[in-house]
Amino acid sequence: xxxxxxxxxxxxxxxxxxxxxxxxxxxxxxxxxxxxxxxxxxxxxxxxxxxxxxxxxxxxxxxxxxxxxxxxxxxxxxxxxxxxxxxxxxxxxxxxx
Numbered sequence: 001x002x003x004x005x006x007x008x009x010x011x012x013x014x015x016x017x018x019x020x021x022x023x024x025x026x027x028x029x030x031x032x033x034x035x036x037x038x039x040x041x042x043x044x045x046x047x048x049x050x051x052x053x054x055x056x057x058x059x060x061x062x063x064x065x066x067x068x069x070x071x072x073x074x075x076x077x078x079x080x081x082x083x084x085x086x087x088x089x090x091x092x093x094x095x096x097x
Contacts, residue, residue, distance in 0.1 A: 002016065012027065013027055014028075022093055024088060024089060024091065025088070029085045029086075031081050038071050038073055038075050038076075040073045041072055042070065042071045042091055043068060043089070050065060050085065051081055051087070053079050054078040055077050056072075056075045060080070
């Protein structure tokens with residue numbers, strides 16, 4: 001099943017699906033600055049463009065196409081896009097018990 005997600009009045013949109021690695025989304029971030037929160041650890045891969053990212057306790061850094069970053073559960077992080085950016089986000093859910 002595919003789920004559609006829309007954030008920031010449609011400026012960030014994604015499609016959720018089950019990948020070989022578990023839950024994931026593939027999406028687009030349009031130009032702007034946005035703040036996200038995490039419920040579980042996330043691994044985000046930039047698939048086109050580049051994205052400025054500020055993780056908790058860190059300075060801004062730019063992640064180019066093919067690069068990735070991780071965010072711990074229960075944290076907020078900021079992103080800035082100067083042009084449209086696409087990504088894949090893997091949700092690192094704990095194993096079922």
